[in-house]
Amino acid sequence: METCPDHESLIRQCYHLASTSVGRGNHPFGALLWREGGVFMEAENTVLTGCDITAHAELNLVRKVSASVAPGALADAILYSSAEPCVMCCGAIYWSGIRRVVFGVSAPSLASVTGGHYVIESREIYARLKPGIEVMGPVLESEGLAEHRRFWPGC
């Protein structure tokens, strides 16, 4: 019988990865893949230290996962992310074969803190793709936003 994942605990783990990411000189984002009853892989944002604008936590995670697991073997996996995946990461998750996403901070809430104007919600993207991807969130949003308020204090 499959172990049921504890969404709040796994999102808190993503928030911890987001804090670690900041400590390493990057933006506050973290993600992990839950698979076969446990945490299979983790990733942080590495945009600044890697000089790679595409190195969001979710895309980094998908790259790592796709190096060792075929898309067909990920149908039961769940990607957890500290924040709602952007359009780039939504696409990467789609191609990876992962079909479930749980996020902490929503795209609109993140934009309200960062001052950004990037707001396409992941459910909107996934509603247009087949097969669709199940999305759950926000989860423990106020906890996750605290890190972003520290990181972008002027916004």
Next chain:
Amino acid sequence: METCPDHESLIRQCYHLASTSVGRGNHPFGALLWREGGVFMEAENTVLTGCDITAHAELNLVRKVSASVAPGALADAILYSSAEPCVMCCGAIYWSGIRRVVFGVSAPSLASVTGGHYVIESREIYARLKPGIEVMGPVLESEGLAEHRRFWPGC
């Protein structure tokens, strides 16, 4: 005075990259960045040989470009792609600071040949983002589709 790029010639260069990509064991996609009057960088799809589901030609190009050029210095650059960028690549291009895209084969035409069901047009994505991205295409689409018909003959 800025040299005006020859869209057809640059799209043919992308089609050549797409053919090269197939020769190396990958999918038929290529992209290049036109900047300051010439071709600045090129990239091919490397999904299969790199065991990386995110390694589309456009995303590979953005990764390479972002390693050496800041987003603010790319406002006048043009990304040329053998096919219309997918949602992942649209996002990567957005984050890169590139604001103009020219593609060869459209997403709906590509889907009709590959049998895929991935059809979100890039203009639709970019209409939702600020600053917007100017998109031009299809360009020499029937030439580009020929490579795809060879690659996915059963579709």
